[in-house]
Amino acid sequence: MVEKQGFGTILMHAVLIIGIAIVCFPIYLTFVGSTLTHFEIIRPPMPLVPGPHFIDNYSEALTAGITAPVGRMLLNSFVMAMGIAIGKIAISILSAYAIVYFRFPFRMFAFWAIFMTLMLPVEVRIVPTYEVVASLGMLNSYTGLILPLIASATATFLFRQFFMTVPDELVEAARVDGAGPLRFFKDILLPLSVTNIAALFVILFIYGWNQFLWPLLITTKPEMNTIVMGLKQMMPTADDYGNWPVTMAAATLAVLPPVAVVIFMQRLFVKGLVETEK
Amino acid sequence: MATISIRDVRKSYGKTEVIHGVSLDVADGEFIVIVGPSGCGKSTLLRMVAGLERITAGTMEIGGRVVNDLEPRERDIAMVFQNYALYPHMSVFDNMAYGLKIAGKTKDEIRQRVDQAAAMLQLEPYLDRKPRALSGGQRQRVAMGRALVRNPAVFLFDEPLSNLDAKLRVQMRLEIKQMQRSVGTTALYVTHDQVEAMTLADRLVVMNAGIAEQIDTPMAVYERPATRFVAGFIGSPAMNILKGSVSGSDFVLEGGGKLALDTKPAETGRPLLFGVRPEHLQIATAKEATLNLSVTAVETLGADTLAHGTLSGANGAGGELIARLPGSAKVAPGDTLPLTVQENMTHLFDAETGKRV
Numbered sequence: 001m002v003e004k005q006g007f008g009t010i011l012m013h014a015v016l017i018i019g020i021a022i023v024c025f026p027i028y029l030t031f032v033g034s035t036l037t038h039f040e041i042i043r044p045p046m047p048l049v050p051g052p053h054f055i056d057n058y059s060e061a062l063t064a065g066i067t068a069p070v071g072r073m074l075l076n077s078f079v080m081a082m083g084i085a086i087g088k089i090a091i092s093i094l095s096a097y098a099i100v101y102f103r104f105p106f107r108m109f110a111f112w113a114i115f116m117t118l119m120l121p122v123e124v125r126i127v128p129t130y131e132v133v134a135s136l137g138m139l140n141s142y143t144g145l146i147l148p149l150i151a152s153a154t155a156t157f158l159f160r161q162f163f164m165t166v167p168d169e170l171v172e173a174a175r176v177d178g179a180g181p182l183r184f185f186k187d188i189l190l191p192l193s194v195t196n197i198a199a200l201f202v203i204l205f206i207y208g209w210n211q212f213l214w215p216l217l218i219t220t221k222p223e224m225n226t227i228v229m230g231l232k233q234m235m236p237t238a239d240d241y242g243n244w245p246v247t248m249a250a251a252t253l254a255v256l257p258p259v260a261v262v263i264f265m266q267r268l269f270v271k272g273l274v275e276t277e278k
Numbered sequence: 279m280a281t282i283s284i285r286d287v288r289k290s291y292g293k294t295e296v297i298h299g300v301s302l303d304v305a306d307g308e309f310i311v312i313v314g315p316s317g318c319g320k321s322t323l324l325r326m327v328a329g330l331e332r333i334t335a336g337t338m339e340i341g342g343r344v345v346n347d348l349e350p351r352e353r354d355i356a357m358v359f360q361n362y363a364l365y366p367h368m369s370v371f372d373n374m375a376y377g378l379k380i381a382g383k384t385k386d387e388i389r390q391r392v393d394q395a396a397a398m399l400q401l402e403p404y405l406d407r408k409p410r411a412l413s414g415g416q417r418q419r420v421a422m423g424r425a426l427v428r429n430p431a432v433f434l435f436d437e438p439l440s441n442l443d444a445k446l447r448v449q450m451r452l453e454i455k456q457m458q459r460s461v462g463t464t465a466l467y468v469t470h471d472q473v474e475a476m477t478l479a480d481r482l483v484v485m486n487a488g489i490a491e492q493i494d495t496p497m498a499v500y501e502r503p504a505t506r507f508v509a510g511f512i513g514s515p516a517m518n519i520l521k522g523s524v525s526g527s528d529f530v531l532e533g534g535g536k537l538a539l540d541t542k543p544a545e546t547g548r549p550l551l552f553g554v555r556p557e558h559l560q561i562a563t564a565k566e567a568t569l570n571l572s573v574t575a576v577e578t579l580g581a582d583t584l585a586h587g588t589l590s591g592a593n594g595a596g597g598e599l600i601a602r603l604p605g606s607a608k609v610a611p612g613d614t615l616p617l618t619v620q621e622n623m624t625h626l627f628d629a630e631t632g633k634r635v
């Protein structure tokens with residue numbers, strides 16, 4: 001790489017700073033909004049420094065909210081995102097294990113069948129899926145929120161690719177050491193997959209957290225709403241003023257769990273990367 | 279500790295047979311080395327003993343028990359792999375202890391056995407390290423330790439030293455031999471390195487293209503190779519092979535030259551191959567000489583000098599010859615070297631089947 005001197009360095013930093021500012025400013029503005037009163041926000045110009053109503057707004061959002069308490073919606077979202085992330089990982093790591101390490105009839109068919117479902121995202125199969133979930137009586141339940149989103153071709157494929165890079169000799173050494181299939185999975189494959197699991201967990205948690213259409217369809221009771229739906233409902237429509245400070249507080253709160261997951265998991269998978277390098 | 283008995287074992291992948299019926303009896307505590315060129319089926323044979331590969335036909339017994347359909351863990355074997363195959367996420371201690379843990383040994387017994395093996399292999403300072411923090415030689419020792427702690431009936435080694443540098447290889451070779459001696463466990467060892475094969479083996483199995491060409495002690499294999507392939511494979515530089523046929527008590531080369539034979543073979547006239555090792559050719563006076571070598575190239579190795587040349591009175595593929603002379607011998611390309619063959623050091627092989635006559 002060419003080392004830029006003087007003006008070049010300043011220019012590069014300027015571009016980066018502008019880029020960061022463009023991304024961060026709306027988030028900052030949301031936070032500022034969540035510390036003001038409704039009238040301060042709607043009367044232009046909106047202040048750019050935080051106001052004194054942080055505690056009022058956040059406690060109102062958490063406990064009362066507009067349609068449902070944000071605390072409850074955050075919990076719903078969290079349960080759903082965790083359920084989807086853990087469920088997807090558990091199912092896909094097991095199916096990848098079966099496909100890579102066992103010879104059974106229709107193995108390749110199973111693999112291709114899983115692979116084909118890549119072409120069927122939630123939106124495409126939403127009507128039949130709704131039908132099934134409804135007739136199983138799972139509307140307005142965590143099971144209904146989580147289960148239909150758990151099958152994952154992407155994660156299965158990722159684990160399959162990873163398992164195929166595990167040297168055969170390792171598998172054989174474990175067999176000679178007396179490890180059966182389950183022990184091998186638990187003692188060797190799982191620890192070796194930690195990095196992959198951590199990375200996938202982040203992606204899948206955020207995928208689950210951001211689900212909008214599916215929860216919107218199957219939850220009719222406000223106490224089962226997720227935060228992403230809740231935010232949409234809190235936006236003022238047509239003829240009402242809404243409550244901007246509470247909405248913004250809710251938006252700020254909605255960002256926190258994914259950020260926390262990223263920060264926590266990032267430490268884990270960076271550690272994993274350093275440790276399992278061969 | 280156990281005997282191994284392999285009876286006409288065959289292996290096919292789909293329609294292609296890669297092991298064409300190998301039989302071998304291994305005595306308790308014996309060190310058997312399987313040697314052969316790449317792709318001859320050494321690893322396949324070893325993996326069939328380990329139970330990692332199914333046997334297509336034949337029977338395999340370990341300690342008098344037929345193991346054809348047993349899983350590796352039920353065969354009471356331990357294996358050392360070429361790439362060591364250490365578990366990367368486990369410490370050296372855990373790597374060695376893993377098999378014992380699965381076998382349900384108590385914590386105290388595991389610790390005691392691992393410590394004992396670690397002491398034997400000088401691994402004590404590294405017990406808490408991960409494999410990636412070890413050198414190649416240390417990893418190799420851990421792999422051996424993992425086999426050792428199990429106290430198995432049979433050790434199986436698949437080219438365990440081929441990833442090490444030359445010096446370490448010599449050292450580890452001695453250590454493996456010592457270790458096997460001191461625990462007295464039966465061992466099967468695969469290699470394509472003939473020095474390793476000769477130095478380690480109680481008995482050698484020389485394999486070629488899925489067949490065991492000869493099974494004997496290293497010296498017997500060297501002195502009386504059973505086939506032309508074995509003659510060429512064991513010994514370095516390889517044995518000189520000359521084409522011709524027997525006439526009376528002489529071997530008549532294709533080009534017309536004659537060599538005296540020690541023993542008179544029964545048949546006359548059949549196409550045969552005459553073999554003599556480079557180290558069994560000696561410089562002689564012109565009068566005594568039975569061979570005259572026109573030297574084309576000379577390699578000086580210090581202790582030895584290798585004289586490459588062609589034989590007057592022989593032509594075609596059979597005419598090339600190498601003589602291993604003392605380092606002090608004065609030869610230069612272009613010389614004609616008068617040579618004799620040491621007594622009882624000639625070999626005759628059938629030209630078609632390659633079998634010793």
Ligand SMILES: Nc1ncnc2c1ncn2[C@@H]1O[C@H](COP(=O)(O)OP(=O)(O)OP(=O)(O)O)[C@@H](O)[C@H]1O
Pocket residue numbers: 291296314315316317318319320321322323470
């Ligand atoms: N899974 C397989 N399918 C088909 N052929 C195979 C398979 N595994 C091995 N072979 C063939 O079997 C033969 C013997 O292989 P093997 O690995 O035993 O050779 P080797 O003597 O150990 O060679 P090297 O010294 O290179 O390790 C080879 O010709 C190889 O191509």
Ligand SMILES: [Mg+2]
Pocket residue numbers: 320321322
């Ligand atoms: Mg091999």
